[in-house]
Amino acid sequence: MHPDEIAALLESDGMSDDQIRERYGVKNSFALAEELYERVTRRFPEPDGPVHDPWQVGLLGCLLRGVVFALPGFGYVLGEPLLVGDPESFSLPAGTLPLLASALVGWTWNQGLAHRAYSWLGLGDKPAARHSLLTGAPLGALLGASVALAVAGTAHPAAVAFAAGQSCYLGAATVLLVMGRERALLATLLPMTAVAVVAMLQPIPDALRLTLLLGSLLAVTTLALLEVRPDGLALKGRGAVFDVRLPPRGRDQPPRTRRQKTTMSPRLTASLPYALFGLGSGALVLHAALSGSAVAAVALTLSMGPAEWLLYRFRSGSLTGLRNSRTPKAFWRTTGTTLTLCLTTYLAALSALTFLATTLWPHTPALDGVSLAALLVLGTVLWTGLLLQSFGAVMGAAAICCTAAAAQTLALLTHAAGPHWIALYVNGTAALVQAALICGLLGRVTAHR
Incomplete structure (x- = not known):
């Protein structure tokens, strides 16, 4: 309550x-109101019942997404015989360049595509989200395969085919992840x-290697096509069995008119910063x-599950802080305390996953101090970049990650010496810059929307 409101209440009670002046020894009602305002502690009663928190999510679902992100890496184990030939530049196996190029294109394109589909879902237009995925995912796969063919050089055609299959998988997996079908994707990857x-x-x-690679790719692409086909068939996951049913017509969301579709359509350029962030973060990994x-790359991929859950925990803690804080500084x-706790927890999880992967992976030496420090700094860059993205400052995160990737x-x-030291310096600088941006946004209530 403002002091002027207190003065109005005093006057409405008939106090002249x-x-x-006679009772309280102050000049007038406004002076009394100011004194009452300073003396009385303001309390804000909590609403009846539990407080609504939209950021409460289960840890298991986020961990499942992290596993789904990491399992495709086993496809490279099965596809190793396809990378035949003499080593390429930097002592990399033959055929590595088409794989890397198509992967970067796929991460960039599908990150932007996912943002556009999520934008349509945020507007309540699920058919438009499906349509964007149906048209965007094949285009991204074609683009990735074309880039792999363009940079193939003397690589064996089998390596180019493997890169094309990788592009198709990335597009199909994006469809299933955006539509919330992580369990379906997991079921296709387990064999x-x-x-x-x-x-x-x-x-x-x-022959068994090739059969499993083609079978997994066919299963994932089929599920993705069923999810976004024009007649709207949806998948209901029940373990490894999928019940295909027609969803009910939208009763919660009224059909949008042509004018509404025109005025509410998300801009294509709005997805560009997210695509660039996908490019920068993918290049760093x-x-x-x-x-x-x-x-380290495997541990980083697995850590995206805990990273996602901790981002939700930070947003939930920010909501609690907004409800309980009385001043901008207190908020x-x-x-800041919540951010420190979440980031520390993420780095601890990343360290544990690195130790676990090193222990279970055959013939893998433990990381030395510099390599481990470079990994933790890179994890800091990725997590704070995701946080900036949730703050709406995705362009800043994209610019920093792309600059760091270009420097490396x-x-x-x-052929600069000491790649781990270079990664430590470059990613350390990027982490400090992103931390400065976050510190400038922490106190802004509008950044936590």
Whole structure:
């Protein structure tokens, strides 16, 4: 309540300035109101019942997404015989360049595509989201395959075919993840994963490798097509069995008119910063893998599950801080404490996953101090970048990640010594810049929408 409102209440109760001077020894009702305002502690009663928190999500679902992100890596174990030939530049296996190029294109394109589909879902237009995925995913797969063919050089055609299949998988997996079909995607990847684990321990026939790769790709693309086909068939996951049913017509959301569809359509350019963030963050992870830390790349991929859950925990803690804080400084301190706790927890989870992957992966040496520090700094860059993205400052995160990736690429091309030290310096600088941006946004209530 404002002091002027207190003065209005005093006057409405019939207290004149003369009575106030005689009883309380102050000049008038406004002076009394100011004194009451300073003396009385303001309390804000909580609403009846539990407080609504839209950021409460289950940990298991986020961990499942992290596993789904990591399992496709076993496809490279099965596809190793396809990368035949003499080593390419930087002592990489033959056929690596088409794979890397198509992967970067796929991460960039599908990150932007996912944002556009989520934008349509946020507007309550699920058919438009499906249509954008139906048209965008094949275009992204075609683009990735074309780039792989363009940079193939002397690589074996089998490597180019593998890169094309990778592009198709990335598009189909994006469809299933956006539409919330993580369990369906997991079910299609489990047979390939099981055999890939066996292949790491003992030789298996090449025919079996090829059959599993093609079978998994066919299963994922089929599920994605069923999810976004024009007649709207939807998948209901029940373990490994899928019940295909026609969804009910939208009763909650009234059909949008043509004018509404025109005025409410999300802009294509709004998805560009998210695509660039996908490019920058993907390139940084690739650099971690190419520097001899393939296990680090696996740990980073697995850590995206805990990272997502901790982002939700931060948003939930910010909502609690907004409800309980009385001043902007108090709100900034509360959100800063929550941020520190969440980031520390994420780095601890990343360290544990790195140790676990190093222990379970055959013939893998433990990371030294510099390599581990570079990995943790990279994890900080990725997590704070995701946080900036949730704040709506995705362009800043994209610019920082792309600049860091470009600096490491330049160092790689110029054969600069000590890739782990370069990664530590470059990613450390990026982490500090992103931390400064976050500190400037923590106290802004509008950034936590």
